[in-house]
Amino acid sequence: MSARMSARMNVRALSRALVIGGLAMSLGACSLFSSSTAPKPAPLETLTPTLQARVAWEARVDSVKFPLSIAAVKDRFVVGGSDGVISAISATDGTTLWRADIGKGLTAGVGSDGRFAAAVTRDNELVVTEGDKILWRKAMPIPVVTAPFVAGERVFVLTLDRAVLAFDAQDGRRLWELRRPGEPLTLQQSGVIGAYQNTLLVGQGSRLAGVDPTRGVLLWESTVANPRGTNEVERLADLVGPMARDNDVFCARAFQAAVACVNAERGNTVWTRNNAGVRGVSADATIVVGADASDRLTAWGTRTGDVVWTADQFQNRKLSAPLVTEKSVIVGDSEGYVHFLSKDKGQTVQRLQTDSSGVAAAxxxxxxxxxxxxxSGRLYALRQD
Structure with missing residues (x-):
């Protein structure tokens, strides 16, 4: 790691991004325990289920060997596999509505607005389809690990160095590029990109920024965390996805630093709480839920930031980011179990098992x-009855 850290910051943009990616991967490797010293995952609780949940249907894509995110839009899920095949799958019964083979494996999840779908290949090529028809391809100047965001007949791409590029969805014309002062290090992990009304929201370092989607002009930025530490690694506080939303309030995690909620209408931070986690968060009108680095879950009040409950029954189980639903909080783990928690107390109310390869995404x-x-690429559609 020290050899890579000696790299000069005035190298060309592509080289800089590759160095950043290498540093990020090295950071992850340095943080791992050896197999003999790794903390053991908490044993599964003896459970008497009080929530009815079932697998409604199953489907399959290729294995998942990249930072996966799944687009849920209109009546379908749009998802890609490691083989570069993008599939639109009916949320009702799991039937495949269309498939598009973009020819190369993926480096990030798929973005879609229901009409257009966009993904980035291992050759760092942005590919946009309309259904199963490939419309265009374009080489990206910097590696991409965050799923593109598609809205308003535009495709927005967040690169590894946290620059934002906008393209016309139909013909691939580059519309604008926004490049802010960069951080010395960034994570090779999915960042934050989304929208509120006519404002594009992007994570840039430890800040959430509001951007004019037609011109690429910065409208506001709000701090999620104030990085602290004696070196660049300790001060690394990139926003990591997924981002959560309740109407005009958006909540995000700064890597190993804090969770905060921002009012996207006014562009100001509503609250921020120190919490050293590495996965994104989920929210509804009452709670925001996220896990810290040891997989202890915390629920904060969405509007106040007050702690509602904590749950430590899943420590060291390598949890996915959670999902807050009307009936429960749902989270997966590295052994393939899906856990359902009560929203009021964080108690486990149901558990289902998928396959042993582990849950790959929120x-x-x-x-x-x-x-x-x-x-392993298996998809399980769950319903809470």
Missing amino acids: PVQLGGTVLIATR
Whole structure:
């Protein structure tokens, strides 16, 4: 790691991004315990279920060997596999509505507005489809690990160095590029990008920024965390996805630093709480839920930031980011178990098992269906009755 850290910051942009990516991967490797000293996952609780949940249907994509995110839009889930095949799957019964083979494996999840879908390949090529028809391809100047965001017939891409590029969804014309003063290090982990009304929201370092989507002009930025530490690694506080939303309030996690909620209408931070986690958060009108680095879950009041409950029954189980639903909080783990917690107290009320490859991404909800994806590429649609 020290050799890479000696790299000069005035190298060309592509080289800089590759160095940043290398540092990020090295950071992750340095933080791992050896197999003999790794903390053991908490044993599964003896459980008497008080919530009815079931697998409604199953489907499959190729294995998942990249930072997966799944688009849930209209009546379908849009998801990609490691083989570069993008599939639109009916949320109702799991039938495949269309498939598009973009020819290369993926480096990030798929973004879609229901008409257009966008993904980035291992060759760092942005590919946009309309259904199963490939419309265009374009090489990206910097590596991408965050799923593109598609809205308003535009495709927005957040690169590894946290620059934002906008393209016309139909013909691939570059519309604008926003490049803010960069951080010395960034994470090779999915960042934050979304929208509120006519404002594009992007994570840039430890800040959430509001951007004019037509011109690429910064409208406001709000601090999620104030990085502290004696070196660049300790001060690393990138915003990591997924981001949570309740109307005009958006909540996000700064890596190993804090969770905060921002009012996107006014562009100001509503509250921030120190919490050293590495996965994104989920929220509804009452609670924001996230896990710290040891997989202790905390629920904060969405409007106040007050702690509602904590749950430590899943420590060291390598949890996914959670999903807050109307009936429960849902989270997956590295052994393939899906846990359901009560929203008022954080107690486990149900548990289902998928396959042993482990849950690969945050659960995603569309209507009454929650989709779980595993590392082996199996998709499980869950319904709470």
